[in-house]
Amino acid sequence: MVSVEAISWALNHAPIPTDRKDASTLAITLIALANHAGPDGRDAFPSVERMMRYTRLSRRTIQRSLRSLEELGLIKPGNTHVRDAKIPEANSRPQVYNLALSTRLSTAPDERRQDDAPLTSRGRQQKRLGASAATSGGVTTTPKPSFNRPDNRPAPSAPPTGRSAVPPVCGQCDARDSDPVSARVLWLDEDRTRSVPCPRCAPQRNGGAR
DSSP: OOHHHHHHHHIIOOOOOTTTTHHHHHHHHHHHTTTTTTTTOOOOOOOHHHHHHHOOOOOHHHHHHHHHHHHSSEEEEOSSHHHOOOOOOOOGOOOOOOEOTTOOOOTTOHHHHHOOOOTTTTTTTOOSSSSOETTTTTTTEEOOOOGGGGGGSSOOOOOOOOOOOOOOOOOOSSOOOOEEEEEEEESTTTTTTOEOOOTTOOOGGGOOOO
């Protein structure tokens, strides 16, 4: 029967240092063992061939991972009585292991993981790269990107300057409100062959007949 307790420990609580190159290999090997352990983590004895099938790792890698897990104190050799009762053939009996379920990631206030970062082999927290930061009240905040800060926002564009409004038509010439100042003239003959700028609409241009 699969032990939920052992698998949950291997997945969530086993303190495998994350700064090891073989951390992922150790984790999957430990999960493979936990799949055959009892609720108390004892009497796990899957064959190396079975663990190779679980993990897709080579025999040599499985054996090396088991030794490393022992060195870390996460597993240790167990009692062989249960194994011997289930596997009569002595030459096909795998090693029995007990999982150290009592060995867990520290949750003490001064050692609690920040940003859910796992422990390293030196026992220090591995700080996760990112923008999150914890405040003194325990609330996690995320600083705004620099381009969102008020002091870095682009200044609103100033209204266009240097353009003078077109004065309204004076009513004495034939110009319309939509006509530019240059078109506001007084005609000097009925055939409209000669004109002068309207002195009321464009006094600065007055005096130039055409």
